[in-house]
Amino acid sequence: MWQVATVADVRRETATASTIVLEVPDWPGHLAGQHLDVRLTAPDGYRASRSYSIASAWSADTIELTVEKVPDGEVSPYLVDVLKAGDPLEIRGPVGGWFVWKPGQEGPVQLIGGGSGVVPLRSMLQAASGTSTPMRLLYSVRRPESVIYVHDLKELAASDDVDVHLVYTREAPAGEPRVGRIDAELLEQYVYKPTDGATTYVCGPTAFVEAVADLLVAAGHDPARIRTERFG
């Protein structure tokens, strides 16, 4: 059922992505990796809805969505550029029960994100914070300015809880010699071994997800332990 949330804050993450903090009355809670549908209605009654990954772990107070602006998109440019604190927003959710991490789930967790594919992975990182689940994040971005949650990730990388590794595909910061896509060698270096019993979550653009999933399977990872999510 659709309900009306109130925007508590909008935070700019990059030139094209914003995090929207929502207050939702009677939120039932959600699992890390679940989605929220957002619906916009034009003055003439035309409606468009889109599904966005929830970016935060469940706390009683607010939920966060991070939205990347799609050129010529019907919904995302409004959410990223126009929406402001105090605005109402029609939402439905949480939905989706496949691309989720549940507390107590067995084994380590490998997260692999491309671009704004890091959004549901951030929810998993938050949900696992303070638990004994080992997590690794491999995050592929075009250039340093494209990194979403740059401060969170720096903090995580500095802690012992999570291994964070960034891959730059177009332009790397000073001191990082490698520029290029994720390949078999990189997976070998930064991803849990097939024998480690990890569940791997891959999220990003369709081509990215399919390339990474194929590389993982070719490297001997069990397809049943790889969960994927594509956003076009």
Next chain:
Amino acid sequence: MNHLDGNAAAGALSELFAVDLTAAIAQCNSCGQTNVFAESHVYVNAPGTVARCSGCDAVLLRVVSTPNDTYLDLRGLTYLRVPST
């Protein structure tokens, strides 16, 4: 347009079914492939939502909402196996 995956249809389906269908196993009526519904290919840039088989691209399911009704076409599915909760 590039496809999304079954999660993009989760909201529309949540209006119609009491259980989450994205984690259900779906069998394609066209090629017989069985897969988690979340792994199907979903297209949302249309008046409705269309889910296609990731193996043979046949239409599995369509959901179209009008101001008064919702149309649900499941003819592309042989079955849905829903995990017990």
